[in-house]
Amino acid sequence: xxxxxxxxxxxxxxARFVVDxxxxxxxxxxxxxxxxxxxxxxxxSIGLGLLIAFVGMAIIGPxxxxxxxxxxxxxxxxxxSADHWFGTDEYGRDVFARSVNAARLDLSIGLAIALVAMxxxxxxxxxxxxxxxxxxxxxxxxxxxxxxxxxxxxALIIVAALAESLLNVVMAVxxxxxxxxxxxxxxxxLVEREKEYVDAARLAGNRPLRVxxxxxxxxxxxxxxxxxxxxxxxAVLTVAGLAFLSVGIQPPTAEWGVMVGEGAGDIITxxxxxxxxxxxxxxxxxxxxxxxxxxxxxxxx
Amino acid sequence: xxxVGTSLLTVFGIVVVVFFIVRVLPGDAAxxxxxxxxxxxxxxxxxxxxxxxxxxxxxxxxxxxxxxxGDLGVxxxxxxxxxxxxxxxxxxxxxxxxxxxxxxxxxxxxxxILAAARLGTWVDHLARVFAVIGSSMxxxxxxxxxxFFFAFQLGWFPGPVGRLPIGSEDPRTxxxxxxxxxxxxxxPEIALEAFRYLALPVITLAFVLAAPILKMVRSAMIEALDxxxxxxxxxxxxxxxxxxFVDGFRNALIPVxxxxxxxxxxxLGGNILVxxxxxxxxxxxxxxxxxxxxxxxxxxxxxxxxxxxxxxxxMVIDIAYALIDPRIRIGSGTAK
Numbered sequence: 001x002x003x004x005x006x007x008x009x010x011x012x013x014x015a016r017f018v019v020d021x022x023x024x025x026x027x028x029x030x031x032x033x034x035x036x037x038x039x040x041x042x043x044x045s046i047g048l049g050l051l052i053a054f055v056g057m058a059i060i061g062p063x064x065x066x067x068x069x070x071x072x073x074x075x076x077x078x079x080x081s082a083d084h085w086f087g088t089d090e091y092g093r094d095v096f097a098r099s100v101n102a103a104r105l106d107l108s109i110g111l112a113i114a115l116v117a118m119x120x121x122x123x124x125x126x127x128x129x130x131x132x133x134x135x136x137x138x139x140x141x142x143x144x145x146x147x148x149x150x151x152x153x154x155a156l157i158i159v160a161a162l163a164e165s166l167l168n169v170v171m172a173v174x175x176x177x178x179x180x181x182x183x184x185x186x187x188x189x190l191v192e193r194e195k196e197y198v199d200a201a202r203l204a205g206n207r208p209l210r211v212x213x214x215x216x217x218x219x220x221x222x223x224x225x226x227x228x229x230x231x232x233x234x235a236v237l238t239v240a241g242l243a244f245l246s247v248g249i250q251p252p253t254a255e256w257g258v259m260v261g262e263g264a265g266d267i268i269t270x271x272x273x274x275x276x277x278x279x280x281x282x283x284x285x286x287x288x289x290x291x292x293x294x295x296x297x298x299x300x301x
Numbered sequence: 302x303x304x305v306g307t308s309l310l311t312v313f314g315i316v317v318v319v320f321f322i323v324r325v326l327p328g329d330a331a332x333x334x335x336x337x338x339x340x341x342x343x344x345x346x347x348x349x350x351x352x353x354x355x356x357x358x359x360x361x362x363x364x365x366x367x368x369x370x371g372d373l374g375v376x377x378x379x380x381x382x383x384x385x386x387x388x389x390x391x392x393x394x395x396x397x398x399x400x401x402x403x404x405x406x407x408x409x410x411x412x413x414i415l416a417a418a419r420l421g422t423w424v425d426h427l428a429r430v431f432a433v434i435g436s437s438m439x440x441x442x443x444x445x446x447x448x449f450f451f452a453f454q455l456g457w458f459p460g461p462v463g464r465l466p467i468g469s470e471d472p473r474t475x476x477x478x479x480x481x482x483x484x485x486x487x488x489p490e491i492a493l494e495a496f497r498y499l500a501l502p503v504i505t506l507a508f509v510l511a512a513p514i515l516k517m518v519r520s521a522m523i524e525a526l527d528x529x530x531x532x533x534x535x536x537x538x539x540x541x542x543x544x545x546f547v548d549g550f551r552n553a554l555i556p557v558x559x560x561x562x563x564x565x566x567x568x569l570g571g572n573i574l575v576x577x578x579x580x581x582x583x584x585x586x587x588x589x590x591x592x593x594x595x596x597x598x599x600x601x602x603x604x605x606x607x608x609x610x611x612x613x614x615x616m617v618i619d620i621a622y623a624l625i626d627p628r629i630r631i632g633s634g635t636a637k
Contacts, residue, residue: 145315150607153573153604
């Protein structure tokens with residue numbers, strides 16, 4: 001929370017904390033600081049490592065593995081082997097090739113959802129927090145209503161209501177997370193608007209909207225940015241969960257949730273690999289975002 | 302009183318939002334209901350019967366009037382009243398939710414206190430890793446794995462076929478909870494069987510739900526243990542155990558109550574996945590069937606019911622705060 005303005009003495013954390021931080025931040029360069037942050041936050045480092053692996057897989061993976069849709073009736077349900085690392089499914093498709101291709105789809109969807117939700121949510125949140133009054137009252141009432149739906153249910157009915165397309169899935173799940181970002185950014189904007197740099201900006205003759213978006217918004221984004229990592233993870237989970245229920249992304253698309261859904265029936269007959277591996281990918285990918293987000297949240301408080 | 306007013310307003314908002322989202326669902330509900338061999342005349346007759354040809358504001362007024370009287374309309378799929386169908390299935394969902402939340406609270410609170418008491422040690426790190434794994438877990442995948450290992454491989458628990466073995470007789474209804482009704486109707490073997498069927502879905506849900514509770518208990522405890530009154534208590538020689546549980550935990554109760562409320566709210570709707578996976582005959586499963594068959598009224602009813610329960614729950618929690626913490630007054634703008 002390094003606001004550029006002069007901090008209000010009432011806002012300062014307890015003295016012990018300040019001394020720690022000032023000591024750390026003034027002595028070291030940016031890189032050294034990043035490294036020391038990673039050393040003292042091992043979970044963050046694990047998450048970053050995982051994330052780099054997944055991003056690499058998403059970008060170059062699909063060029064290295066076979067066709068995710070190629071069927072092979074002769075080689076169905078073969079268990080994991082040197083040829084098929086994750087085995088093959090009921091159509092003889094290579095589960096590894098499908099899982100790797102799905103990484104690209106799932107990660108892009110997750111990021112897109114977090115980005116859309118954050119952009120819309122923070123914009124509304126800043127307006128709500130900075131202007132206050134009637135506007136704020138109405139926005140908060142609407143937010144309360146949206147928050148009364150569990151996110152998964154809200155996304156579920158919207159996807160079901162719209163025609164099934166990738167874009168609609170992104171929009172529906174993003175809509176479920178917008179209220180969350182409104183809340184976060186509004187709370188921060190309420191703190192920021194009391195600071196002196198805002199008064200300065202206002203007295204310098206800037207119009208209210210300009211003050212809100214050029215001055216208050218950049219300084220109010222901190223909590224939203226940190227939470228965006230968590231939301232990316234949840235978005236991947238939500239999309240996969242919907243796909244598991246055959247809502248949204250449909251077979252035969254190579255998507256982790258679709259694959260777990262298709263493989264769910266196979267475990268009764270003992271073919272565990274068709275659902276174990278894609279599901280494991282979901283959990284590892286989400287964990288990458290959550291390890292990062294968790295340590296960032298932890299170090300902010 | 303003001304708190305009740307805002308709650309009612311929120312409920313009204315929920316009804317409005319759901320009504321309009323569901324209205325834009327593609328597909329002609331009347332055509333689905335009439336079946337594949339119906340001609341246009343039959344479809345029109347059904348559309349008339351269910352009021353599907355009325356202007357949208359008339360439909361809306363009818364619906365709101367119905368909801369106010371507790372009537373959520375008629376399911377196009379089963380021709381039964383949605384309210385009755387939902388209430389029939391609610392106990393199954395509540396029983397699952399209740400056990401899952403209790404188990405998650407026990408695990409989350411004890412690990413959270415442990416982590417805060419041993420801050421920065423390996424115990425703390427382990428608890429945090431457990432929390433991150435829990436919040437990253439795909440419910441449907443975990444349930445699938447547990448079913449594979451414990452039901453199909455080891456045979457310790459029954460497979461995913463619902464609340465009791467297929468074809469077995471339900472206990473007489475007292476509370477709707479089979480684990481309690483079994484004992485009340487003098488057939489404890491049913492109750493024990495019900496526990497065996499609950500085990501896997503409850504563990505699946507609790508694993509995920511324990512994570513936010515653990516995180517919240519840990520951070521609230523850290524804050525409480527860092528406060529002046531705990532320092533004073535330590536200085537005057539109050540035993541460590543007493544500080545942890547009396548001074549620390551009691552002050553952590555408020556944020557923890559909030560989290561448990563959020564978790565329970567999540568359960569009300571979030572159990573669609575688990576109920577689907579374990580063939581659990583609850584409201585989540587009902588909602589899933591409604592979506593796949595484009596059963597508007599049923600889907601709408603489910604969402605309204607979940608929203609109303611969530612709002613009521615939050616109201617109860619706000620009131621509970623006032624009881625836990627005398628500094629909080631309801632309605633003076635401090636709550637929330």
